[in-house]
Amino acid sequence: MQSNLKKTGVDTENKYLISKSIDDFFGGIYNVSVFIIRFFREAFSAPVEWKEIINQCYQVGYQSLALVSLTGFITGIVFTKQSRPSLSAFGANSWLPSLVTIAIIRALAPLITSLIAAGKVGSNMGAELGSMKVTEQIDAMEVSATNPFKFLVVTRITAITLMMPILILYTGLVGMMGAYLNVHQNESTSFLGFVASAFKSIVFIDIFSSIFKATCYGFTIGVAGCYQGYYAQNGTQGVGRAANMAVVLSMFLIFIEEMIIVQVVNGFR
Amino acid sequence: MENIEIDNQELVISIKDLKKSFGNLNVLNGINIDVLKGENIAILGRSGSGKSVLIKIISGLLKPDSGLVKVLGQEVDKITEKELQALRMKIGFSFQSSALYDSMSVRENLEFPLVRNKRELNEKEVNEAIESVLDDVGLSQTINQMPSELSGGQKKRIGIARTLILKPEIMLYDEPTSGLDPITCIEINNLILKVQQQYKTSSIIITHDLTCAKITANKVAILLDGKFLTIGNFKEVFSSNDANVKAFHDYNFIEKNENTEK
Ligand SMILES: Nc1ncnc2c1ncn2[C@@H]1O[C@H](COP(=O)(O)OP(=O)(O)OP(=O)(O)O)[C@@H](O)[C@H]1O
Ligand SMILES: [Mg+2]
DSSP: OHHHHHHTOHHHHHHHHHHHHHHHHHHHHHHHHHHHHHHHHHHTSSSOOHHHHHHHHHHHHHHHHHHHHHHHHHHHHHHHHHHHHHHHHTTOGGGHHHHHHHIIIIIIHHHHHHHHHIIIIIHHHHHHHHHHHHTTHHHHHHHTTOOHIIIIIIHHHHHHHHHHHHHHHHHHHHHHHHHHHHHHHHHOOOHHHHHHHHHHSOOHHHHHHHHHHHHHHHHHHHHHHHHHHHTOOSHHHHHHHHHHHHHHHHHHHHHHHHHHHHHHHHHHO | OOOOOOOOOOEEEEEEEEEEEETTEEEEEEEEEEEETTOEEEEEEOTTSSHHHHHHHHTTSSOOSEEEEEETTEETTTSOHHHHHHHHTTEEEEOTTOOOOTTSOHHHHHHHHHHHHOTTOOHHHHHHHHHHHHHHTTOGGGTTOOGGGSOHHHHHHHHHHHHHTTOOSEEEEESTTTTOOHHHHHHHHHHHHHHHHHSOOEEEEEOSOHHHHHHHOSEEEEEETTEEEEEEOHHHHHTOOOHHHHHHHHHHHHHHHHHHHO
């Protein structure tokens, strides 16, 4: 079909290119959907690879802990520092703890953590599975009658989906410590005072929506990373591409999900 | 070790008019071959002639475009996922690149297929099975090493051990001796013969190495332009005057002379 169209001239060739990229786009969506359905089918069928799931949870935590700690803490300090002048203008410095808490718990912690996880964990999944694919290790699992999808993909997606809420709550806490440090320096608020006014402003739906977001983002990173890696092609170049695409795709999807979830949650508020 | 004589007629692999292409590239174009029980067949052919594709089709990693591929009485491309799993337990596949799991130690590599396919085994039986195949390939001392710490020949042998641990009926070797020195080649050749006798396997051995084909195989097949040019025993095939067959023979022959002169 390709060769037929090419013969009929430049015009059709361009049309063909456009229709090809549309084909690729919808083909991609179809393939990812099949991938996700396969995940759910195999995640809930025995036997479960518990040992590997725990190992992967540890990997996710280990890979991102240092970076989210640092970023969370600094974001807490900087955000507080930068918000102070505008509140001071209204003489509303005492509102600082609640403002900062709302910002961190509702928006900053989920976004920062998931973007960092996309960069560290997602790219790692893409690269690791990608190199296993191109060095035929995945084929080797398949021909030895074991299930590579279950061992490699299901465990990784499960692990990051479970770990993201924990990581996000952790980042939130670290961020608030940063904020407290800054508030304490400037307004010499006591720790208990800070905590009291911080938590007055937070309601259940804030925590709940953060955890819900975390789960979605974790799943997104896992699917993007594993999908790119599992279907990597063309040798080392393909591995690099898989790692790269894993990050790009998951960041893109996380922002879209963020917009949708914020709209929905605000509807409930 | 001597080639064993095959006198039964039981087919383990039967391929009729197999075709496979990738896009515009016709790789396999009417393959016909039968493998008898207990028999070793060597497949020779130029790089890119589709040898790896052929054994990937036999093990169900790739789907044929048309033709019949019967392995142990089942058509690999028509059976269900479950049946394919069961069939694959009886097929050992030694990869061209060894394909050891490089995040796992040698022990974990061997354990991986075993504990997932034979869940009834206890820890002691698993350890015994691992030690026994490692002993068969002569690499007991590497049990706790990582694949990155092994030489190419050791990797090949661990790869073979990993497939032997499931006690396969069919072995598919993809270039078992490529990139190895002559002495290691002899070791691998002997291992292939030992596997044939001890595990009673039927094998397809893909190779460029005529010595390997001569020592290990009961029959030799030459793949050219997506078809088998000839299939027969080593002498029959290489007494032919066909230029393509001669090219293979002469290259190896000359190389052998050079090696012995050194
Ligand atoms: N998955 C694939 N997609 C597209 N083309 C492929 C694929 N696998 C193999 N090919 C093509 O099929 C042809 C045969 O490949 P194959 O790996 O079987 O060669 P080979 O005979 O094993 O060569 P070598 O001796 O170098 O290993 C090659 O031209 C290769 O480009
Ligand atoms: Mg090959």
